[in-house]
Amino acid sequence: MSNEHQGALAERVSEPVIPQEVAKDISLLEQQFIRAEVEQLRQSVLSFRPLFEKRAKIIAHPEVASNFWLRVLSNAPADIDEYISSSDAAILGSALKSLNVERFELDEKGQGEPRSIRFTFEFATGDANPFFENEKLVKEFYWRKQVLTTPSGKKRTWDGLVSEPVRINWKKDMDITKGLLDAACDLFEAEKKGGDRKELPEAKNLVGKLAEVEALEEEEEDEDDEYPSQTPGSSFFNFFGYRGSDVTAEHSATATKEENERFEKILKGENVEDDEADDDEEVDDDFDTFEVFPDGGELAIALAEDLWPNALKYYVQSFEEVPDFDEDDLEEGDESDDENDEDEASRPRKKTKV
């Protein structure tokens, strides 16, 4: 599921003492695990769809709809919660109307890529949303595969989620991303018109904005010790600027086809050319330099695999929260409360923010 560099594993593992044959078996079995996981996801998406439709009907009830996603987000686990700052929460709290998650490349017969994800955020409009004009923000993530070539001509496979930046029409002085998201969109649009990315003025502008935000983060770092994983200068709304990489659908299809053929050959016991690169060999890829939300792929997966299927659970839990939670209770709680204390303690408590 994660966008790791695959392929160079066999060599890696074999480095210390592991025989080449065993390393190859490990590499092949890893592929088989990934394929089984994708199949499982495919079945899971299909079997849960009717329940999500039922849920959509129930949460459309006005008393529930008014704060369903706020309550869900306020109970999200740490690996989602850490990306939502108090300023983000203020925006989401007052303007978010609904969220929908679709595995849009998977059709009703179960054909297609189940790992591609579409998020549709709906917002209040007019005066009800003092922050931006958009009634809807649609962010699509495509699962793509890519074969990169190292300087020595060896190959490295990358796969993961890629996406196009989505612009937000901020109202005056309301841009919480401090121009970062706009800069990412500007660069993307300039690239589409052609030209080398590195040479574009929009690229220079984006790198400058990134440096500004980084400086701001360092400045604010000491002020917010309570939630150390949250980077104060950045915003959840930069998620809409995530790109991941710029693998086209065509390149991805070719890479996938090649890998499938290679996999089939290995399964049949045929010899395949071993031209995979070591991890030591760098691939010239400047993409990360222009990334405004480096963890976008991981957050998309966490939202789609955890927040979305468990939303009803998080909603119900939001009513079970202790309203005035006292830090001191944790320290001096007696043994009989240990289990509950642990649950409370293992998650950042920001329940008041949305």
Next chain:
Amino acid sequence: MSNEHQGALAERVSEPVIPQEVAKDISLLEQQFIRAEVEQLRQSVLSFRPLFEKRAKIIAHPEVASNFWLRVLSNAPADIDEYISSSDAAILGSALKSLNVERFELDEKGQGEPRSIRFTFEFATGDANPFFENEKLVKEFYWRKQVLTTPSGKKRTWDGLVSEPVRINWKKDMDITKGLLDAACDLFEAEKKGGDRKELPEAKNLVGKLAEVEALEEEEEDEDDEYPSQTPGSSFFNFFGYRGSDVTAEHSATATKEENERFEKILKGENVEDDEADDDEEVDDDFDTFEVFPDGGELAIALAEDLWPNALKYYVQSFEEVPDFDEDDLEEGDESDDENDEDEASRPRKKTKV
């Protein structure tokens, strides 16, 4: 999956403004989600079994077997890693030979409870294990359901993992649990012989040991700021003492049957008696007082749903770790390293300990 108090949800949700009918729909849909998740787990366990068997053969190769589970454990995610102290790691690092996880109540045809889990830890023996005599530690967790009655006669349903304590035959002065695990086993054995738990001298002894360890924790609390979630006085080996609750198989079967019948009636649109308790109403349950590893159920689920299926991935990742990771690199890293830095930073780094 989690052992929460179910059932009282409808009332909870309805408390502020949500109409009773909508609250009932939410409660029913929650049940349907849980049932769908169990079905998915059932299918997943069946379809992954052949891959786990293949993996067992590959990792039996001597060069891999020598440190497979150590490498896996050293790359475990935070929600597992936090329970393994450096002293635990020293024991596991030198004595653990293998680990096996079985959904032992699920047969080959897919019949039975897929949530019950058996862990089999195999250890070195004789001088190769200076810590304890056991060649094998088998810890079985049963998924059980229970109907508790509140003082006012209302009902509350609990379900989750229950288990019997497993004794470890520590070598002289080697008991890392400081007598806690022994005390849990002593109490359990005394209970089996009959008598009220609260009146047994073994209960008093266990509560005393728990207080000792708690005092030790408070003492050591300031010394280890780097991994705040790890409680210094406690040990992973107390996991073998986890009990959860004392629901018998018979009680669980009755409660499950009753709940299924209730669920079927609701699905058919029939009226069912609404005798579920509010969350405010306490059930007299002293069980937590005698629990030596309160998070045992959650850790069992994390080990079975994450560590076990992803073991090969964690093993391969263990070769990709930067050997001498420098904290300073994190602070001053340039943008192009952001993604890797984040990955590193989001997980406790205790790679050297096993």
